Structures are given as C-alpha cells and as structure tokens.
Amino acid sequence: MKLMKATLTNCFLLKIYSIIINYLNLNVGVVLRFKCTSCGQAVSVDDGKPGEAVQCGSCGTVLKVPKPFEKGYIIGDFCVEEHIGSGRMGEVYKAYQETLVRDVALKVLDNDMAEHSEHILEFFKEARVAARLNHPNIVQAYSVNEEGGYYYLVVEYVFGQNLRQLIDDRGKLPVNMTIRLLSQIAHALDYAWTSEGLPHLAVKPENILIDSKAQIKISDIGLAGSRSRFSDGDYKYSSPEQILNLKADTRADIYALGITAYEALTGNVPFDGNIKDVNKKHLEEEALPIKELNPSVPKDLVTVITKMMSKHPDDRYMSFGDLAKDLRLLRRYAGDMSTTSSFSTKIFKTRFSFTEKRNQQRKKSLRLQAFTALVTVMLLIGIIVFNSDKSVDKTVKVDKGDKKRLAEFAVLSQSIDKSVSSVEAFTLFKKIEAFLARYPSSPQAEECLEWREAVLEILIRERRQNEFFSEESTLAEEEEDDLLANSEQGFVSQDLGELALQSERDSMRRDILRFYLGRKASTELLTFLKNSEAYDPIWSEQMTNIIVQANEVRNSLVDEDSSLQGLLIKHGKDEVEVRSIKSDILMGVVDGELKSLSLSTFGLKSLESLLAISSEFPREGALSLLFWYRNFQKCKLNEGVEMSEFEVFLVDEANRMAKFDFENYLNEAKNSWQRNEAGSARAQIVALKKKYETSDLYKLNKKRVDSLEEKIKKSVSRRGKK
Numbered sequence: 238m239k240l241m242k243a244t245l246t247n248c249f250l251l252k253i254y255s256i257i258i259n260y261l262n263l264n265v266g267v268v269l270r271f272k273c274t275s276c277g278q279a280v281s282v283d284d285g286k287p288g289e290a291v292q293c294g295s296c297g298t299v300l301k302v303p304k305p306f307e308k309g310y311i312i313g314d315f316c317v318e319e320h321i322g323s324g325r326m327g328e329v330y331k332a333y334q335e336t337l338v339r340d341v342a343l344k345v346l347d348n349d350m351a352e353h354s355e356h357i358l359e360f361f362k363e364a365r366v367a368a369r370l371n372h373p374n375i376v377q378a379y380s381v382n383e384e385g386g387y388y389y390l391v392v393e394y395v396f397g398q399n400l401r402q403l404i405d406d407r408g409k410l411p412v413n414m415t416i417r418l419l420s421q422i423a424h425a426l427d428y429a430w431t432s433e434g435l436p437h438l439a440v441k442p443e444n445i446l447i448d449s450k451a452q453i454k455i456s457d458i459g460l461a462g463s464r465s466r467f468s469d470g471d472y473k474y475s476s477p478e479q480i481l482n483l484k485a486d487t488r489a490d491i492y493a494l495g496i497t498a499y500e501a502l503t504g505n506v507p508f509d510g511n512i513k514d515v516n517k518k519h520l521e522e523e524a525l526p527i528k529e530l531n532p533s534v535p536k537d538l539v540t541v542i543t544k545m546m547s548k549h550p551d552d553r554y555m556s557f558g559d560l561a562k563d564l565r566l567l568r569r570y571a572g573d574m575s576t577t578s579s580f581s582t583k584i585f586k587t588r589f590s591f592t593e594k595r596n597q598q599r600k601k602s603l604r605l606q607a608f609t610a611l612v613t614v615m616l617l618i619g620i621i622v623f624n625s626d627k628s629v630d631k632t633v634k635v636d637k638g639d640k641k642r643l644a645e646f647a648v649l650s651q652s653i654d655k656s657v658s659s660v661e662a663f664t665l666f667k668k669i670e671a672f673l674a675r676y677p678s679s680p681q682a683e684e685c686l687e688w689r690e691a692v693l694e695i696l697i698r699e700r701r702q703n704e705f706f707s708e709e710s711t712l713a714e715e716e717e718d719d720l721l722a723n724s725e726q727g728f729v730s731q732d733l734g735e736l737a738l739q740s741e742r743d744s745m746r747r748d749i750l751r752f753y754l755g756r757k758a759s760t761e762l763l764t765f766l767k768n769s770e771a772y773d774p775i776w777s778e779q780m781t782n783i784i785v786q787a788n789e790v791r792n793s794l795v796d797e798d799s800s801l802q803g804l805l806i807k808h809g810k811d812e813v814e815v816r817s818i819k820s821d822i823l824m825g826v827v828d829g830e831l832k833s834l835s836l837s838t839f840g841l842k843s844l845e846s847l848l849a850i851s852s853e854f855p856r857e858g859a860l861s862l863l864f865w866y867r868n869f870q871k872c873k874l875n876e877g878v879e880m881s882e883f884e885v886f887l888v889d890e891a892n893r894m895a896k897f898d899f900e901n902y903l904n905e906a907k908n909s910w911q912r913n914e915a916g917s918a919r920a921q922i923v924a925l926k927k928k929y930e931t932s933d934l935y936k937l938n939k940k941r942v943d944s945l946e947e948k949i950k951k952s953v954s955r956r957g958k959k
C-alpha cells in the first residue's frame with residue numbers, strides 16, 4: 238500500500254513537472270523542427286513524419302524531414318550534429334547550441350527508462366544537483382529538459398577521447414600522464430564531495446575524458462542514482478563495499494580510481510573475468526604487483542595506488558583531498574620519477590606520509606608551540622642568567638645565529654596554527670621562505686618545508702585569496718557585460734597591457750610578458766600598447782625583441798615528447814599546430830634571454846609534467862605560475878627579479894581571475910534567466926554565493942547579485958500565477 242502511495246505521488250509529481258515543462262516549451266509533441274541543409278534556418282513542421290518532403294520557408298529548398306536525432310534534428314535549443322556513443326542511460330550526440338554558439342553533448346534517455354516516472358524524477362533531481370557543480374575537471378552540466386517525450390541532459394562537449402580509448406590505443410600510459418590524470422580527477426571528486434556531498438560511484442576509464450589540451454574531465458558525476466537504476470554498474474571497478482551492498486562514500490571512488498590507475502599503468506585491470514569471479518577477487522584477492530607488469534612505475538606511486546585499492550575503506554585515503562596532496566608531493570619531490578632515485582627515496586622517507594602526519598601534527602602543534610615558547614623563555618632566561626652570572630661556563634653560550642634562528646622559528650610556529658586569512662597566509666608564506674633562505678640546513682628547515690606546503694594549500698585550495706580582492710569595480714554593469722562579451726583573450730591582453738604600462742620595473746614587465754606569451758596574447762598586447770596613449774617605445778622594443786626570440790625558440794623546438802605529440806595529433810591537430818601548442822606552453826617558462834634552457838633545468842622531465850602543473854590549477858593559474866617561478870629560483874637563473882614584488886603580482890592575478898570567474902557565474906545566471914530557465918539561473922546564483930558570499934568581491938557586487946536574484950524570483954512567481 239505504502240509503495241503504491243509513493244508511486245502515485247511520484248506519478249503525480251511527474252505529471253505536474255511535465256505540465257510545467259510543456260507549458261514552457263510550446264513546441265512539445267506536435268511541432269518537429271530541423272535545420273535546413275541549404276540556408277541553415279530552422280524549419281518547423283506540424284506533425285511531420287520522418288522521410289516526408291517539405292519546403293524550407295526561408296529559401297524554398299525541398300527537404301526530407303529527418304528522424305529524431307538524425308543530423309539537423311532540433312530539440313530545445315540544440316541542433317544535432319552526430320551520434321557519438323551509447324551508454325547505459327541512453328544515446329549520446331554531439332549537438333550545437335545556436336543561442337550560445339557552443340558545442341554540447343546531448344544525452345537522451347532510453348525509452349525504457351523514460352517510461353518509469355520515478356526514474357525520470359530521479360534523473361531530473363540528480364541533473365539539477367550536477368548542474369550546481371562547477372569545476373574545470375568536471376564535465377559541466379548545462380540543462381535538463383523534455384521535448385516530444387524525449388528526456389535529455391545537455392552537458393559540455395569534450396573534444397577529445399576517453400581514457401578507455403587511450404588505454405586501448407597505447408597499452409600502458411606514461412607515469413607522468415597517469416599522475417596528472419589522478420591529480421585532476423582527485424581535485425574534481427574532492428570538490429564534488431566537499432561541496433555537494435556527491436560521490437561519483439561509477440569511476441572508470443569510459444567516464445574520464447581527455448580534451449585536446451590534455452585537460453582531464455570526469456563525466457556523469459551526480460548521476461549515481463539514475464545510473465544504478467539502469468544497471469548494476471561496471472563490476473570491474475566496483476569497490477568491495479558496493480559489492481556487499483554496504484553504504485558507499487567517496488572512498489568507493491578512491492578504490493575505483495585506484496583500479497583505473499592500475500589499468501592505465503599496466504594495460505590490464507587487476508581483476509578480470511565474469512562478474513561472479515571478479516566480485517570474489519575484489520573481496521578476497523590481492524592484485525598482481527604493478528611492478529611485475531610495468532617495472533618503470535616508481536615505488537612511491539605503487540604505494541599510493543596500493544593504498545587506494547585497499548579492500549577496507551578505512552585503509553584507503555580518507556578523502557580525495559588527502560590523495561591529491563600525496564600526488565602533489567609525489568610529483569614535486571620525486572624528481573625525474575626514476576624507479577630507483579635515491580633522491581626520491583630520501584624525500585619520501587621523511588615527507589611522503591606528510592598528509593597523514595599532518596593531522597597528528599596539528600594536534601601536536603599546540604604542544605609544539607608551548608614547547609617552542611618554553612625554549613624561547615629558557616633561552617631568554619639563559620641569556621639573562623648568562624649576562625648576570627659571569628661564572629657560567631662560556632662553552633654553553635648559544636651562538637648568535639642560533640639565537641636569531643630560534644627566535645624567528647618561535648614567531649613562525651606561533652602564527653602557523655592560527656586560522657589565517659589569505660593575506661596572513663601569504664605573509665606567512667613569505668616569512669617561511671625567508672627563514673628557509675636564511676637557514677636552509679637548520680634542524681627546523683624540514684618543519685618549515687611542511688608548513689610552507691600547508692600554507693600554500695590554504696592559498697590554493699580554499700581560494701581564500703578572493704577575500705582580499707579589494708579593487709573597486711568602476712565599470713558600469715553594461716560596460717562590464719561588454720568586456721565579458723569580448724573574448725577572454727582580448728580581455729586578458731588589455732588588462733595586461735595596462736598592467737605592463739603601469740609597472741615601473743623592466744623585470745616585472747618581462748615577467749608579465751613571459752608568462753603570457755603562451756596565451757598568444759603577445760601580438761594583441763603589442764598592438765594595444767602601440768595604440769595606447771602611454772606608448773613607451775623602449776618597452777615596446779623590448780617586447781618586440783622577446784617576441785622575435787620567442788619565435789626562434791618556437792621554430793627550433795625538437796618534438797621529443799612523443800606522448801603529448803601523439804595525443805594532440807590524434808585529436809586532429811597537425812604537426813604545425815602541435816609545435817605551436819607545445820611552444821606556447823614552453824614560452825610560459827622560457828623568457829627571451831634564457832632561450833637555451835631546457836625543461837630539465839626546471840626539474841621537469843617533460844612537457845607533460847609541465848602541463849600537469851599548469852592544468853592542475855586552471856583557476857589559480859597565477860599561483861601555478863608561482864610554482865614555475867620557484868623552479869627558476871632553484872636554478873638561480875633569475876637573480877635580478879625581486880620575488881616579493883612578483884608574488885604580489887601573481888596573487889593579484891589570482892584575484893583578477895576570481896573576478897572573471899565570479900562574472901561568469903553572474904553571466905550564466907543572467908543568460909539562463911533570459912532563456913526562462915529560472916531553475917538553472919537560481920543554481921548559478923546559489924553556486925556563486927557558496928563560493929564567494931564571504932568575500933569582498935561579493936560585498937562589492939552584492940547589489941548586482943540581489944537585483945538579478947529579484948528578477949529571477951519575479952519571473953518564477955509570474956509563471957506560477959499564469
């Protein structure tokens with residue numbers, strides 16, 4: 238009885254939902270639309286039958302009415318271009334959204350699924366939650382709708398291939414590529430879990446997409462419920478707790494990603510066979526050691542993957558955040574990732590379990606602070622006693638340098654566990670750096686390195702840098718809209734031009750340019766500068782020289798990174814384009830004067846590892862540049878440049894990017910509202926608030942957010958009345 242009641246309620250809800258959707262969508266059912274193959278205009282036919290001949294109202298061409306989802310078929314705002322694949326939930330098409338001028342992937346639910354109201358309800362509910370996620374490594378969900386009895390989900394189209402295809406093509410993936418992949422997925426799933434409490438529950442190579450810039454994107458996140466209604470999931474990647482029907486959380490995804498990494502590195506899944514055998518193996522058997530199948534995998538990476546694949550969730554990483562931290566350490570400290578590197582071994586002995594140690598360390602830090610304070614007090618007492626009692630044995634006199642060091646360390650350790658804002662974190666970061674530079678081999682250096690890591694994490698992961706975005710927005714709303722309507726590239730160049738002109742130091746200017754040459758902005762920047770009132774011929778000449786040198790480097794690049802090369806060529810990029818993509822990346826680190834440097838100078842093995850660094854933090858691009866900069870510093874090749882000034886610039890850049898991101902949300906919300914998609918508009922506002930509500934950026938723009946929110950509310954209530 239209860240079940241019947243629930244089903245009836247669901248049906249009723251679905252009915253209401255359909256009525257609303259049908260109301261919003263006037264074309265439902267009767268009108269069939271498609272694109273004229275001759276003039277490109279949309280053709281509408283009432284009760285059109287596939288194959289039937291009709292005339293285009295615009296150009297008069299006689300056309301054949303296409304079958305649903307054939308090329309040219311229009312649903313909602315989307316025109317189908319081609320079929321790209323099938324999944325358990327239905328068919329996937331590449332389509333084009335005319336109004337927003339973008340490619341999309343259209344996922345259409347299978348008829349069988351669409352017949353069950355509770356499936357549909359779940360599908361809508363989950364799609365809405367998924368649309369709230371906004372992360373560079375997650376395939377963005379754009380909208381969900383129904384038309385003519387077809388239920389569909391529209392998501393970002395990823396031009397590239399999935400990991401399954403890549404593994405099938407290449408057998409085993411290179412270590413660096415696998416780590417990059419793991420890092421990006423870990424960041425994405427950490428974000429989904431911490432911000433929405435969403436596990437993926439179907440992590441597998443088919444759901445990991447790699448775009449043409451080698452950026453990794455995970456798809457189908459948030460659709461766990463809908464998916465599990467349609468089938469049992471992919472058993473080769475199922476965690477023991479899923480097999481046992483126990484409650485599964487983010488750690489089940491860690492397991493599945495471990496299996497995926499194992500497969501990427503060895504070319505084989507650890508447990509193969511029929512579902513019954515594989516389930517048994519997941520529960521009882523240990524996988525064949527990775528090194529037996531691929532001896533080139535570094536030992537530390539094997540440790541990480543083995544931990545991910547632990548049978549019991551408690552033995553795995555507790556979160557993707559922890560996994561990401563270890564991967565970062567792995568990449569940063571494992572040097573060239575060689576299997577026997579003593580460097581790697583040494584570092585990992587002391588630092589690898591850092592994330593695990595961190596929690597204990599935090600607990601200890603109060604004790605540590607007390608201890609350090611005690612040391613300082615004792616030191617001071619010692620000094621007083623020493624000064625007042627000349628009979629004290631002079632051999633125990635504390636060295637002057639040591640005294641200073643201990644005092645500085647005490648000050649540092651006291652500020653380290655405070656809940657720091659980004660401004661404080663940044664100051665702290667610089668203090669730690671200064672300490673390390675002054676006392677590189679002191680006993681406290683190790684601790685400082687770990688603190689530096691932690692502070693950097695605050696800056697990067699919690700994006701607290703947004704809090705001190707203080708630039709008053711002087712542009713009127715329309716002007717800002719215009720700016721945003723320009724390409725990001727134009728926006729960046731113009732901004733940068735201004736920055737460069739304002740900058741007083743040549744080295745700063747060079748740095749700005751160096752990091753942006755890679756964005757193909759140099760020519761635009763030069764034009765902008767030449768047309769600018771504040772045109773500075775010396776600066777312009779310098780820049781021209783750098784561009785000339787940059788081109789020389791570009792032309793002399795040897796294409797030795799065959800893996801990246803292969804990947805890009807596979808995606809239809811020709812040799813010339815591949816060369817320019819790679820040199821664009823290189824130009825991010827090599828400035829005109831240092832053109833003979835190779836990547837190994839920066840401690841990076843290949844362009845892939847460079848890519849890994851740059852793509853891991855796309856939003857915090859400026860901060861990832863900081864890492865590159867650190868590599869410069871290590872090589873002592875840029876002594877003429879003042880770190881502090883440059884760091885401030887980088888953080889400013891991060892803030893500027895945050896503003897851009899903020900505006901994007903607002904814009905998306907506005908677009909959705911204009912398209913009458915109040916739900917999606919509201920979701921953008923909710924996401925915006927979640928990210929920025931406590932920031933100065935939000936306070937500065939609150940009026941704009943409020944006014945848009947008000948408009949959205951009004952349109953919802955207006956619709957409700959109708």
Ligand SMILES: Nc1ncnc2c1ncn2[C@@H]1O[C@H](COP(=O)(O)OP(=O)(O)OP(=O)(O)O)[C@@H](O)[C@H]1O
Nearest residue numbers: 321322323324325326329342393394395399443444
């Ligand atoms: N956003 C996208 N951009 C480009 N291709 C995509 C996108 N989403 C899916 N695809 C491709 O479409 C195909 C089917 O994808 P879909 O997600 O429906 O199924 P699947 O991941 O293969 O299996 P499952 O249904 O078990 O998740 C895959 O080959 C996938 O690579």
